[in-house]
Amino acid sequence: MSAVLAPSPTNLEAPAGDEHIGKWASFVASPSLRLTGRRLLQAIPVLWGVTFLTYLFLNLLPGDAASQLLGANATPAEVHQLEIKLHLNEPFLTRYWHWFTGVLSGNLGASLANGQSVSSILGQRLPVTFELVVVSVVVTMLIAVPMATLAARKPRGIFDRVTTILSMGGISIAQFVFALLLVLLFSDIWNVLPALGWTPLSQSIGQNARYLVLPVMTIAIPLAMFVARLLRADLIEQMDSQEYIVTARAKGLSRWAQLTRHALRNSMLGIVTIFGLQVALLFGLTVIVEEIFGLPGVGQALLTAVNDRDAPLLEGIVLVLAGIVVLVNLLIDVTYGVLDPRIRHGRSSV
Amino acid sequence: MAVLPSDPIAAGQLGALIPPPMARRRRASWVRSLDVYIPGGFLLLLVLACFVWPVVYPVPQPVGGSILDASLGIGAPGHLLGTDTVGNDILARLLYGGRVSFEVAAATQVVGGVVGTMIGIVSTYLGGIAEAVVMRLLDVLLAIPAFILALTLLEGLGQGELNIIWALSIFFIPAFARLARAATLSLKEQTFVVAAHLTGTKRWRSIMRHIVPNVAPGLLTFALLNAGVAIIIEATLSFFGYGIPPPGPSWGNMIADGQQVMSTQPRLILVPSILLLVTVIALNTLGDGLRARWGVQ
Numbered sequence: 329m330s331a332v333l334a335p336s337p338t339n340l341e342a343p344a345g346d347e348h349i350g351k352w353a354s355f356v357a358s359p360s361l362r363l364t365g366r367r368l369l370q371a372i373p374v375l376w377g378v379t380f381l382t383y384l385f386l387n388l389l390p391g392d393a394a395s396q397l398l399g400a401n402a403t404p405a406e407v408h409q410l411e412i413k414l415h416l417n418e419p420f421l422t423r424y425w426h427w428f429t430g431v432l433s434g435n436l437g438a439s440l441a442n443g444q445s446v447s448s449i450l451g452q453r454l455p456v457t458f459e460l461v462v463v464s465v466v467v468t469m470l471i472a473v474p475m476a477t478l479a480a481r482k483p484r485g486i487f488d489r490v491t492t493i494l495s496m497g498g499i500s501i502a503q504f505v506f507a508l509l510l511v512l513l514f515s516d517i518w519n520v521l522p523a524l525g526w527t528p529l530s531q532s533i534g535q536n537a538r539y540l541v542l543p544v545m546t547i548a549i550p551l552a553m554f555v556a557r558l559l560r561a562d563l564i565e566q567m568d569s570q571e572y573i574v575t576a577r578a579k580g581l582s583r584w585a586q587l588t589r590h591a592l593r594n595s596m597l598g599i600v601t602i603f604g605l606q607v608a609l610l611f612g613l614t615v616i617v618e619e620i621f622g623l624p625g626v627g628q629a630l631l632t633a634v635n636d637r638d639a640p641l642l643e644g645i646v647l648v649l650a651g652i653v654v655l656v657n658l659l660i661d662v663t664y665g666v667l668d669p670r671i672r673h674g675r676s677s678v
Numbered sequence: 679m680a681v682l683p684s685d686p687i688a689a690g691q692l693g694a695l696i697p698p699p700m701a702r703r704r705r706a707s708w709v710r711s712l713d714v715y716i717p718g719g720f721l722l723l724l725v726l727a728c729f730v731w732p733v734v735y736p737v738p739q740p741v742g743g744s745i746l747d748a749s750l751g752i753g754a755p756g757h758l759l760g761t762d763t764v765g766n767d768i769l770a771r772l773l774y775g776g777r778v779s780f781e782v783a784a785a786t787q788v789v790g791g792v793v794g795t796m797i798g799i800v801s802t803y804l805g806g807i808a809e810a811v812v813m814r815l816l817d818v819l820l821a822i823p824a825f826i827l828a829l830t831l832l833e834g835l836g837q838g839e840l841n842i843i844w845a846l847s848i849f850f851i852p853a854f855a856r857l858a859r860a861a862t863l864s865l866k867e868q869t870f871v872v873a874a875h876l877t878g879t880k881r882w883r884s885i886m887r888h889i890v891p892n893v894a895p896g897l898l899t900f901a902l903l904n905a906g907v908a909i910i911i912e913a914t915l916s917f918f919g920y921g922i923p924p925p926g927p928s929w930g931n932m933i934a935d936g937q938q939v940m941s942t943q944p945r946l947i948l949v950p951s952i953l954l955l956v957t958v959i960a961l962n963t964l965g966d967g968l969r970a971r972w973g974v975q
Binding site: 373374377378381382385386388389496497499500501502503504505508509511512516608612613615616619630631634635646650 | 815818819822825831834913941944951
């Protein structure tokens with residue numbers, strides 16, 4: 329990572345203190361902004377590759393949208409007519425080009441299944457998935473950070489051992505199994521939470537929260553166990569080996585203060601990196617969770633789009649999801665500078 | 679850290695300074711190895727049970743049970759773990775389903791591991807254009823959520839065990855390539871690799887003799903952790919009806935069948951779920967144990 333973050337010689341020459349240059353110019357010359365720009369440019373070919381590969385995959389699947397939509401009883405003539413209507417009879421590259429030029433002018437096209445525009449479908453469904461992911465990430469941190477810090481306070485103590493066992497279970501459980509166990513407990517046996525359905529946040533906050541609890545638990549608890557495991561290991565390693573911890577101890581800080589004020593802050597960089605790596609996985613998980621709990625999110629639409637061979641819808645979803653993955657990773661690279669002054673000031677002797 | 683093991687003089691001096699290990703704190707070696715033996719032994723037993731038990735000791739067929747035997751409890755005569763809602767023997771389905779899980783896990787890790795590792799090592803070692811192209815391609819593959827990739831591929835290839843293996847292998851290639859690349863990057867600068875290069879060793883020979891043996895332990899433990907992931911994904915795909923076509927035995931199918939009668943017969947989802955969880959825990963523990971023992975990462 330440090331190779332990417334290391335500023336190029338030109339960045340170092342940026343005369344931040346020079347009065348003639350002015351504030352705007354020094355802002356433009358700032359290393360983190362250049363890094364952001366470079367990463368944005370790098371993201372373009374990746375995004376294009378994702379959409380092309382998806383189009384190719386979908387094209388390779390047997391059966392097209394026309395036959396898929398009309399079902400098994402359709403006559404070949406009917407299928408052919410729908411193919412012409414949906415432009416499916418044109419060559420693969422032509423169709424991709426139509427879609428691609430449309431995207432460049434801001435038009436994601438319309439779903440083949442019902443003619444609804446892809447942007448309006450995304451507009452309805454993205455908020456659900458966003459809410460699920462954002463709340464899950466927040467809950468993950470709320471569980472993982474205290475858990476790991478408490479465990480690292482007394483390595484091999486009772487709390488640490490319990491944490492170790494729980495996190496092994498958490499990283500080993502299949503999400504769909506965990507979801508079913510939660511439904512079994514909370515909906516079947518105790519009957520306190522709904523197992524299926526959704527109320528939008530705009531209609532009722534309380535109802536929305538009730539429907540959100542089980543899906544969020546399904547994602548957040550195993551993820552928190554995974555994060556807690558890594559965080560605990562990192563904290564304990566710092567406490568054993570780092571000089572700033574020795575200094576803090578010499579100043580007479582309690583172990584708890586050493587952990588929270590010194591070790592935890594240094595671990596944040598690693599935790600943020602882990603989240604960057606997990607974003608793609610997280611969106612994969614929302615497919616599973618939305619399907620099981622019946623949430624009207626993007627993941628559910630994605631399964632339908634694959635089933636219907638609905639290229640514009642699938643492409644729109646994949647483009648947005650991959651875009652989010654790339655964007656989050658970009659944001660994380662920028663966050664490094666906020667979290668670590670050594671990176672912010674362009675000193676990379678980390 | 680400061681003393682390289684390849685430096686005999688420094689190592690000797692250091693050895694003289696280190697006091698002999700305190701006997702009271704050292705446990706017997708077999709006790710310290712329990713973190714490898716317990717999960718390893720459990721997995722060995724489970725694999726033997728799945729592949730050998732149905733051969734040497736007759737169990738009922740996993741499919742085609744009689745509806746008259748449906749929903750028998752644990753310990754029913756002839757059905758050790760009872761039967762499901764259509765009368766199939768649960769134990770038999772667990773064992774045959776386990777075969778699928780282990781075959782998928784082993785095959786995907788061998789295919790994904792070998793292909794991914796070679797892509798990672800060779801492209802990194804050669805550098806230049808090959809490296810740039812491969813890295814961008816891997817970026818693209820990694821940006822697509824893996825489960826969605828596997829699912830789309832399976833829609834195209836059709837259901838079945840062999841197709842799951844292909845779809846999942848493709849999904850594991852970038853991960854292995856990334857790891858192999860990271861390991862190769864640091865090895866490339868090591869003295870012994872540079873020395874081999876300077877003495878005129880051929881690139882291919884250098885890769886096989888110096889790079890591969892040094893990245894192997896890390897990749898092997900990575901493969902053990904990934905095997906657990908493969909088993910989970912196979913179960914998930916089968917659960918959603920994209921994997922092993924029902925009524926074929928698979929842990930994911932069993933859980934999907936049990937879901938319908940979850941409130942009246944929770945054991946139908948609990949038994950395969952627990953076996954799935956314990957198997958993946960064993961794989962993860964074994965991977966962790968070997969990693970600590972071999973000192974990788």
